[in-house]
Every structure is written in structure tokens, then in C-alpha cells.
Amino acid sequence: MARLVLALVLAVADAKANATDNATNATDATATVLNQGLKVRSMSSSMSRPVTILHISDTHSMHRSTGNLPDADIFIHSGDVAKVGSDSELGDFNHWLGTIxxxxxxxxxxxGNHDYWDTNWRMNRGWLSASEAHSPNYFQSKITNAKVLNHEMAEVMGLKIWGAGWHPRRGDSRSGNNYADIPAGIDILVTHEAPFGIFDMTGGGHWGSSHELLGAIYRAKPKVHLFGHIHEQRGHWDRNNDHFEGGVEYRPSPxxxxxxxxNGPPAQNYPVEVESNNAMANQPAVDHSWTGVWAPQHIVGRARLIIAKKEGDAWHFTSSVP
Incomplete structure (x- = not known):
């Protein structure tokens, strides 16, 4: 019996020794491979995953007709969420934001300009004070399911995003912004109007664009500019090395x-990598001039997906329509 117990003890000891040797050998082998230059993946800034930005604009209270919008990290709407900007319209838009x-x-x-039509109507009748309408929190108080950018920057997911919308009591062609406060070093600029000469051609020539905005873009050098407003000039420009690819996408006749x-691309020294006019609703008057048929305004464009990739310490951007 004593011999049997001794045999069992020796067997257990041998098993432990073998396990220890195997673990040591495995550790030594790992150390050897690492010492020979095996590169271990890490989530450093140079290998961070891409960030996706979904850009929509000019949905004019037809947001529920935009379909099943794709998922993304960041959602950006560049103005004209409503047709006239009534409380009921803005309330429905805000509710829709909550569902997505x-x-x-x-x-x-x-x-956008349409988002203040009802506000301007009430101001003109003395039912709403100018100080209330011009308050930085005025539009934010109506849109509670998203952050409203009003000449301010949001830093999210490593990106610096600066936006400025329309001003109350401005006409439909000029926002009232001089854009002198756009800071240098931002990644994404969001406005409602276009820079002069870029996606701003209408039947009457250049419309709804800003010389001041164009100058501010050259000064501040954002990597991405997102806007809308000029429906019949919906399109994009993506920089490819020393030239731009893309152009106007709007088709008056399906x-x-x-x-x-x-029209032609921006100048070669234009600093933006992605320029996106994504006004998604059609322009009925333009469509009628081509087809001879009057049709209600409806959604004709699709959401645009902007891809941000970190390369070293710098972000670079491309766009696509999913």
C-alpha cells in the first residue's frame, strides 16, 4: 500500500514538472519570436479605426421619406429641416431624430433659411421679440435630440467640427454670416450656403453663395465642407492627389x-478634401422647366457618407453614397 501511495506521489510530481517545463518553453518561445521582431498590433493613433460621418441636408419636413439611413458614428444635417419652420414641423423633426x-x-x-420662415412671420407681427429669435439657444430649444451648432465647435471622436446656420430675418439668398470667426485647424465645416463659385449655379446665375465663406475656407483650411441650400447643384468634389473628382449630380428629369x-471643379489650391452639397429634396420649378410637369417636392437625393481616416497625426477624408 505504501508503495502504491509513493508511486502516485511521484506521478503527480512528474506531471507538475512537465507542465512547468511546457509553460517555460512556451514563454521562452514567445520571447524569442518577439525579440526577432514580431510586430504586435496596438490601437495607437496611427492605427485608429475610421470614423464615419453621415451628411444629409434640405429634407424640408420630408425626413420620414429619406428611407433607412445607414448607421454612422456622426450624423450631420446642414439645414432646412423644415418647410416653414413652424413649431409643429420642428417638433416632428425632433421626434424623428429621437427614433434614429x-x-x-x-x-x-x-x-437653414426655411427653418426661420415662421419665426420671421411672427417677428414681423410683434408676436416674437428679436432678442429671443437671435438668442443662441433659440433653435436648440426646439431641437433637443441633437446638438445645434451656432457659430461654435464640437470636438467629437477626435474631429473638430464647426458649424454656423442661418440668421433670423435674413433673406433666402444670404445667411447673415461673415464667417470671420471660423477658427483655423478645424476638420469639418458645416454651413447652409455655398462658397461663391462652388455648386452655386442656378437659372439666374450664382445664387445662395458667399464670397466671405469662400475667403474663410482659404484662410481656415478645413478638410471637409458640408452644406446644402442650392438644390439643383447637389453634388460633391473629392480631392484625388492634385485634382478633384465628382461634380453636379442633380438630374431635373429622372x-x-x-x-x-x-461646372468645373474648385481651384487646384482649394484646401478642402471633400466638398459636399447634399440638398436632398428636388427643385420643382427646375424640374418643370425640363419636363413640363409640375410635381410636389420630394426627396430625390441620398445620404452621403464621409469616411475619416487618421494617418499619423492628420485626418484625411473621402466620400461615397451608400
């Missing part, structure tokens, strides 16, 4: 491939 906010980590909004007033 689970798809985005951050939601950012700016105001039965032809002809776009509305195609």
Missing part, C-alpha cells in the same frame, strides 16, 4: 442622365 439617434454616437444640426448646369 440609436444609430449614431453624435448628432449635429445647423439651421428619365435622362443629364445633370443641371455642370
Amino acid at each position: 439617434k440609436h444609430k449614431y454616437q453624435h448628432m449635429l444640426i445647423i439651421s 428619365h435622362t442622365g443629364q445633370v443641371f448646369r455642370p
Whole structure:
């Protein structure tokens, strides 16, 4: 019996010794491989995952007709969420944001000219004071499910995003912004109007664009500019090395491939990598001039997806339509 117990003790000791040897050998082998230059992946800034930004604009209270918008990290609407900006319209838009906010980590909004039509009507009748309408919190108080940018910057997911919407009591062609306060070093600029000469051609020539904005873009050098406002010039420009690719996408007639007033790309020294005019509603008057048919305004564009990739210490951007 004593011999049996001794044999069992020796067997257990041998098993422990073998396990220790195997673990040591494995550790030594790992150390040897690491010493020979095995590169271990880490989540350093140079290998951080891409950030996705969904850009929509000019939905004019037809937000529920935009379909199943794709998921993204950041959602940005660049103005004209409503047709006239009544409390009922803005309330419905805000409710809709609440139903989709689970798809985005951050939601950012700016105001457009149509978002103040009802506000201007009430101001002109003395039912609303100018000080209240011009308060930085006026539009934010109506849109509670997203952050409204009003000449301010949001820093999210490593990106610096600066936005400025429309001003109350301004006409439909000028926002009232001089854009002198756009800071240098931002990644994404969000406005409602266009920079002069870029996606701003209408039947009457240049419209709804700003010389001041164009100058501010050259000064501040954002990597991305998102806007809307000029429906018939919906399109994009993406920088590819020393030139831009893209152009106007708006088609007045769905039965032809002809776009509305195609124009040339920005100047070669234009600092933006992605320029996106994504006014998603059609322009009924323009469509009628091509087709001879009057149709209600409806959503014709699709959301644009902006991809941000970190390369070293700098962000770089491309766009696509998912």
C-alpha cells in the first residue's frame, strides 16, 4: 500500500514538472519570436479605426421619406429641416431624430433659411421679440435630440467640427454670416450656403453663395465642407492627389442622365478634401422647366457618407453614397 501511495506521489510530481517545463518553453518561445521582431498590433493613433460621418441636408419636413439611413458614428444635417419652420414641423423633426439617434454616437444640426420662415412671420407681427429669435439657444430649444451648432465647435471622436446656420430675418439668398470667426485647424465645416463659385449655379446665375465663406475656407483650411441650400447643384468634389473628382449630380428629369448646369471643379489650391452639397429634396420649378410637369417636392437625393481616416497625426477624408 505504501508503495502504491509513493508511486502516485511521484506521478503527480512528474506531471507538475512537465507542465512547468511546457509553460517555460512556451514563454521562452514567445520571447524569442518577439525579440526577432514580431510586430504586435496596438490601437495607437496611427492605427485608429475610421470614423464615419453621415451628411444629409434640405429634407424640408420630408425626413420620414429619406428611407433607412445607414448607421454612422456622426450624423450631420446642414439645414432646412423644415418647410416653414413652424413649431409643429420642428417638433416632428425632433421626434424623428429621437427614433434614429440609436444609430449614431453624435448628432449635429445647423439651421437653414426655411427653418426661420415662421419665426420671421411672427417677428414681423410683434408676436416674437428679436432678442429671443437671435438668442443662441433659440433653435436648440426646439431641437433637443441633437446638438445645434451656432457659430461654435464640437470636438467629437477626435474631429473638430464647426458649424454656423442661418440668421433670423435674413433673406433666402444670404445667411447673415461673415464667417470671420471660423477658427483655423478645424476638420469639418458645416454651413447652409455655398462658397461663391462652388455648386452655386442656378437659372439666374450664382445664387445662395458667399464670397466671405469662400475667403474663410482659404484662410481656415478645413478638410471637409458640408452644406446644402442650392438644390439643383447637389453634388460633391473629392480631392484625388492634385485634382478633384465628382461634380453636379442633380438630374431635373429622372428619365435622362443629364445633370443641371455642370461646372468645373474648385481651384487646384482649394484646401478642402471633400466638398459636399447634399440638398436632398428636388427643385420643382427646375424640374418643370425640363419636363413640363409640375410635381410636389420630394426627396430625390441620398445620404452621403464621409469616411475619416487618421494617418499619423492628420485626418484625411473621402466620400461615397451608400
